[in-house]
Amino acid sequence: MTIQRRVVVLISGRGSNLEALLAARLPLEVVAVVSNRADAAGLELARRHAIPVEVLSAESVPLREVYDQYLQDIIESYRPDLVVLAGFMRILGDALVRHFERRLVNIHPSLLPAFPGLHTHRRALAEGVTVHGCTVHFVTAELDRGPIVAQAVVPVLPSDDETTLAQRVLAMEHRLYPEVLRAWAEGRLTWQADRPQWQAAVRCLGLGAS
Ligand code: GRF
Numbered sequence: 001m002t003i004q005r006r007v008v009v010l011i012s013g014r015g016s017n018l019e020a021l022l023a024a025r026l027p028l029e030v031v032a033v034v035s036n037r038a039d040a041a042g043l044e045l046a047r048r049h050a051i052p053v054e055v056l057s058a059e060s061v062p063l064r065e066v067y068d069q070y071l072q073d074i075i076e077s078y079r080p081d082l083v084v085l086a087g088f089m090r091i092l093g094d095a096l097v098r099h100f101e102r103r104l105v106n107i108h109p110s111l112l113p114a115f116p117g118l119h120t121h122r123r124a125l126a127e128g129v130t131v132h133g134c135t136v137h138f139v140t141a142e143l144d145r146g147p148i149v150a151q152a153v154v155p156v157l158p159s160d161d162e163t164t165l166a167q168r169v170l171a172m173e174h175r176l177y178p179e180v181l182r183a184w185a186e187g188r189l190t191w192q193a194d195r196p197q198w199q200a201a202v203r204c205l206g207l208g209a210s
Contacts, residue, residue, distance in 0.1 A: 008080040010088035015042015017086035024178035028185040104139040116144030152205035
C-alpha cells in the first residue's frame with residue numbers, strides 16, 4: 001500500500017478551489033481544512049467529505065504573532081507534507097512562512113508578478129491587459145512573490161467586466177491547482193538545489209499553451 005502525502009488546506013470563504021481539489025480525486029489525503037472564519041462556506045464542504053475542520057478567528061487571538069503561532073501549531077498537529085492556501089485571506093507572518101518553507105503553496109488570481117495583492121481583475125481591466133490568469137506559487141515572506149510553479153492564461157475580452165473576467169480566471173484556477181497538486185503528489189515537482197524554482201510537468205495552461 002502506498003502512503004499518501006498529507007495536505008492541510010487553508011480557506012476563508014466559499015472554498016471552490018477546495019471543491020476542485022476534492023473533485024479531482026488526487027492521490028493525496030486532505031487531512032484537515034483550516035479557516036480563519038467560522039462562516040466560510042468551504043467548511044461545510046469539508047464536513048460533507050468527513051474532513052476534520054479547524055477555525056481560528058482573528059477576534060479570538062488579536063495578537064498577530066500569537067495567532068500565527070497557534071495557526072502553526074494547529075497545522076503541524078496534522079503533520080502535513082504540504083500546506084495549501086486556497087483563498088486564505090490573511091497575510092501570514094514571516095516566522096510562520098519560514099517554518100513552512102518549501103511546504104506552503106498559494107493560488108493567486110493574476111499572472112504574477114503582475115497584480116500582486118487584492119482586486120486583481122479590476123486592476124487588470126484598468127490596465128487594459130489582453131491576457132490575464134492565475135498563478136500557483138510557493139509562499140515566501142514577500143507577498144505574492146514566491147517561486148512560480150505554474151500559471152494558466154485566459155484572454156481578456158473587450159466585453160469583460162470584473163465579474164466575467166473573475167469567472168473565466170476561476171474556471172482556470174479549478175484546473176490549474178489540481179494539476180499542480182497531482183504533479184506534487186506523484187513526485188513530479190522537484191526542487192533544484194541550485195535554482196529556487198520548482199520544475200513541473202505542467203507549467204502553463206490555456207491559450208493553446210500546455
Ligand atoms: C480565488 O480566486 C483564489 O485565487 C484567491 O481567492 C479565491 C478563493 O476562492 N486566492 P475560493 O474560496 O477557492 O472559491
